[in-house]
Amino acid sequence: MLYREAGDYKTSYSKDNQTFPIKFDRVAYYLLLVVAFCVVPFFINGYWANAVLVPFLIYVIAALGLNILIGYCGQLSLGTGGFMAVGAYSAYKLMTSFPDVSIIIHILIAGVITALVGMLFGLPSLRIKGFYLAVATLASQFFLIWLFNRVPWFYNYSASGTINAPERTVFGVNVTGPNVEAWAQYMFCLVFVVTCAWLVRNLTRGTLGRSWMAIRDMDIAAEIIGVNPLKAKLSAFGLSSFFIGIAGALLFTVYLGAVEGGEAFGISKSFLVLFMVIIGGLGSILGSFLGAAFMVLMPVLLKNILVGNMAWPTDVAAHFEFVIVGALIVAFLIFEPHGLAQLWRLAKEKLRLWPFPH
């Protein structure tokens, strides 16, 4: 009753092909967008932006990118942190080399550079499969971080080895640097998230997305029916890295402001994004959102409860957090391997019949 797919007749191809073909979904998403764009910015404050919303939005982009690679194309990658670092450092170099160009263009170019690096490291995927590939992608993680720490050109020969985001404005409003306001950070990231999500949604519905899924389900069979594995795998690596690069650039410029390569983009970041994709649901765009929300919110929540309410020392609370995260991941894999997105699917199933289940 509450959620219906029936009775929604399409009379033209363009209507049938639209991004959200079901009216209920469409209305719900538009409402959500209206709230996100027109309501939230007026109520947001520094704490919410810093602790929850901005990291959530940035990680959504990274999770979308990784989901293309793992969820849609079936190539397990553990090099996300390294690729995010590529995005961050290229954004830094571009921003300091061409200070007059808009930061939006810098971030997009940083994404393109990351895409090229990703394709380079994706080349072995044509020969190596499965776990061998997963371990091989770790090579990119360690090599890239080492490169950024050792070659002073990347951090403009600064004495501390860290990179600092210079102050930049969009339409006269600060979006990076120390004088940035919470709503500006939020809006800037939100625009990127909406655009990226829309892009990924349409990419995965098209020819490219279908060739990825064919490769994922069985690569040899896909090759036999005429999917070019070189094209499919490299485009997946490239596009995935593009989004991950944008996420890295945003994380550095808007959220962190100052970054030390090995610390901010280490292997734990790779795993964090991987967990988001797994917990959210492989091969689901909604899943990337849910997974990112879960992994960003849970530590905040745990910290508030353990340190705030129960007054545990922070180090014990941090260890406990590890235990909870680990246990939750295992529990998710056991009880719902398809992630939060699958829970939503089941809920829709229930809502469709409610209140007359028989």
Next chain:
Amino acid sequence: MSAGFYYGIEVFLNGMMAGVMYSLVALGFVLIYKSSGVFNYAQGVMALFAAMSLVGIQTGQVPFSHLINAMFGTNVHHFGWHLPAFLAILLAAGVMFIFAVLVERLVLKHLVNQDPIFLFMATIGLAYFMEGFGDLMWGSEIKKLDVGIPQGGNVWIEESTAFLGGADFYGFYLDSLDIVAAVVAVILVSSLVLFSQYTKTGRALRAVADDNQAALSVGISLRTIWVIVWSIAGFVALVAGIMWGSKSGVQFSLSLIALKALPVLMLGGFTSIPGAIVGGMIIGVGEKMFEFLIGAPFLGGATENWFAYVLALIFLVFRPQGLFGDKIIERV
């Protein structure tokens, strides 16, 4: 011969020793991968946890003392005993056995027939869990592990080889600990091979590794085998933990040796025990020689972090199943 040449040889020998240490970790991976097809990311954390438990038991720490103190405001920390090393190792092995049983009961049993990727993720979750759990149980400070293994440069080797070079060469510097580790690794591998070749359980292990459906049909209990394999892997982790822990103290970075063992696995093949040893040697020697000849003079050092991976990556492009791995056959 110049002194530089002998330094090169010294680096080579030390690389071999480092390789043995990597192999010790890689061995645990291979055992589990072979028999259950699970790529066990938690192996490194298992080594850390085993070493922590060993230190904790040996020095008589109260488990979860930080947690208890935080919850009840008490101040307990030690039972006040100091166990002999041998007994402590036995008890730590017992802890690893209990751990194996729990993993089988709580995790693996429920994930039978899932995609390998989900099992892999589950072991990452397990790694996180154990990392936090170990810290909660035994505290996260750096601990000293001492079970009586000699440490420091081996004087005998150093003195007896000093005549080789010129006046500015003082003999090969080899750490006694590394030599002990090499001997232990040899004993461990030979006993594992003997165990899997000549005992009934060993034969069952090989049967499961070969084809677990067929093994089930002739009456081998998969669940028992898994417990056995995870216990053995836990024991191997304990040995690796003792060696690495004696070398650099028991601390968080110990769990990162798993990351060093991965390229070893890729190179040697995921399914081969000799592969783990040979791969470890190649990686150990390769990265030390690369650092000595190219990394330190030309690239600014610290190439050891990634060299192993790049080497393994390039190698895999030519031989996707590693040196000794089973040939990958794909069918539609």
